């Protein structure tokens with residue numbers, strides 16, 4: 180089987196990464212090449228950091244709301 184990088188294919192590159200068993204099967208299997216793996220991992224990390232920031236913002240807002248509520252209940 181041919182191993183092709185799905186990300187390379189999307190960019191119109193050959194994306195050929197070699198072959199794997201069964202070698203007599205001419206069909207294609209998709210994988211990710213080291214270059215694109217790094218790129219995807221960087222994107223995931225950026226997303227992870229953004230999610231963390233969003234959560235932190237949400238948590239702060241919640242605390243402020245709670246504080247406002249406390250002041251209203253017990254001035």
Ligand SMILES: [Zn+2]
Nearest residue numbers: 184187212215
């Ligand atoms: Zn690739």
